[in-house]
Amino acid sequence: MKNDSGLKREIEFETKLQELLAEYNVGLKQVIAILDPHYRAAPTSSASAIKSRKPRELKRYKNPHSGEVVETKGGNHRTLKAWKQEFGGDTVENWLE
DSSP states (O other): OTTOHHHHHHHHHHHHHHHHHHHHTOOHHHHHHHHOTTOOOOOSOHHHHSOOOOOOOOEEEEOTTTOOEEEESSSOOHHHHHHHHHHOHHHHHTTBO
């Protein structure tokens, strides 16, 4: 690794760049802004960086035995789980309105 001329040049460049930045009291962000004024750094807020996904669709299941209706956006509903355990998942999925 010590014999790698590319690595040596990269380290030398970084060292000289850091010295130059310190000499002129300029930060990397300022240099980037000078070199590419249209460059936009990543948003600082992590909430805005997360892409929102399409909201889940509301599903209605009607139990033909009891007439009970369950509305859910996910499969984690307590009553729906009980029905699936009692009647089987495929059967309950057929109850979808």
